[in-house]
Amino acid sequence: DAKTTQPPSMDCAEGRAANLPCNHSTISGNEYVYWYRQIHSQGPQYIIHGLKNNETNEMASLIITEDRKSSTLILPHATPRDTAVYYCIVRVPHLYGGATNKLIFGTGTLLAVQP
Amino acid sequence: DGGITQSPKYLFRKEGQNVTLSCEQNLNHDAMYWYRQDPGQGLRLIYYSQIVNDFQKGDIAEGYSVSREKKESFPLTVTSAQKNPTAFYLCASSIGQGAPSTNEKLFFGSGTQLSVL
Numbered sequence: 117d118a119k120t121t122q123p124p125s126m127d128c129a130e131g132r133a134a135n136l137p138c139n140h141s142t143i144s145g146n147e148y149v150y151w152y153r154q155i156h157s158q159g160p161q162y163i164i165h166g167l168k169n170n171e172t173n174e175m176a177s178l179i180i181t182e183d184r185k186s187s188t189l190i191l192p193h194a195t196p197r198d199t200a201v202y203y204c205i206v207r208v209p210h211l212y213g214g215a216t217n218k219l220i221f222g223t224g225t226l227l228a229v230q231p
Numbered sequence: 232d233g234g235i236t237q238s239p240k241y242l243f244r245k246e247g248q249n250v251t252l253s254c255e256q257n258l259n260h261d262a263m264y265w266y267r268q269d270p271g272q273g274l275r276l277i278y279y280s281q282i283v284n285d286f287q288k289g290d291i292a293e294g295y296s297v298s299r300e301k302k303e304s305f306p307l308t309v310t311s312a313q314k315n316p317t318a319f320y321l322c323a324s325s326i327g328q329g330a331p332s333t334n335e336k337l338f339f340g341s342g343t344q345l346s347v348l
Contacts (some may be wrong), residue, residue, distance in 0.1 A: 123279070134241075159235075159321050159339025160274070214341075219337065221273035 120204045125226040134194040136225050138204030141185040148207055151189045153200040194229045201226050237322050237340035243323035245317055245348050252307045252343045254322030261327025268319040280305055280329055317347050
């Protein structure tokens with residue numbers, strides 16, 4: 117699996133958009149980009165995933181560059197409740213899932229949203 | 232509500248004692264996982280199960296055991312052989328069999344903090 121690089125921490129003012137970058141320069145053509153977040157002392161929460169096209173759901177938007185070597189997770193109107201560690205993961209999805217192709221959670225980006 | 236339930240929230244283990252962490256899901260998912268998280272670090276896979284009555288070791292299985300007798304349940308036992316058990320333990324599940332990209336969409340429980348007395 118391709119490795120990812122994320123800044124260790126970021127700050128964002130409440131109500132502003134939070135843009136979290138992720139570099140995955142060795143990504144291969146069939147690898148998806150997944151984003152999870154973990155609020156302190158809770159289990160990680162799935163946010164969004166994508167392959168090539170930009171994706172949007174009720175939580176966030178995912179912008180993937182044309183060469184797919186980097187991506188940005190956008191939280192459009194950040195609130196203090198969005199303060200969490202955000203993980204960017206690159207994976208080849210497999211028909212039966214499971215940890216034969218286990219998701220590798222690095223140390224992520226700690227996003228602090230200031231009121 | 233559908234989801235994953237872990238219990239207890241906090242657990243204390245005495246020297247030489249085995250303890251079991253519970254994980255139950257009502258999402259009808261085939262695959263279930265146990266991860267361990269140490270402070271300031273990412274998650275490390277202990278065991279996983281893709282189907283009932285089958286499970287596989289992850290990266291750090293030594294000192295742990297699991298069972299998968301029911302689809303809904305995947306308990307983790309931390310044995311006395313695990314010399315450094317203090318950590319945050321997370322259980323997760325995924326569809327297991329279905330559209331490939333959705334198989335990496337894991338649903339996590341709220342975790343169990345295990346400490347050694």
